[in-house]
Amino acid sequence: MQQQISDHEISELVDRFYAKVRQDEEIGPIFNAVIDDWPAHLALLKNFWSTVLNTTGRYKGDPMMKHLGLSLDPQHFRRWLELFAQTAQETMSPTHAEIVVAKSQRIAQNFLAAIAWQREQAGV
8 A cells, every 4th residue: 555645745845846836937927926825825735735645635625716717728737747747756755756746637637628618618
């Protein structure tokens, strides 16, 4: 049986990853424009990943709806996934990084599909 991904690993991943996102020329401006309180947002994201990875139930919310309101295109998701995978590999064991990256890719696919559907319905 696989060892659970620790809260410390999740915290380290989220903190380092979003430090990169905030500085990134391509996706940083998108997130910096909508997030007023980064410490609170990071705490929310840690709860999200704890729920996704370890089924803790700490996260209560609808991340899909939050992201549908942003001007995100496939290249933004590619950049996000690239930085996320890089950070997971820097902060976690290879096994845990592989799990986290696979989950992030599935989530991104779902978000991209929902955004495409929403734009199709709007005739955009």
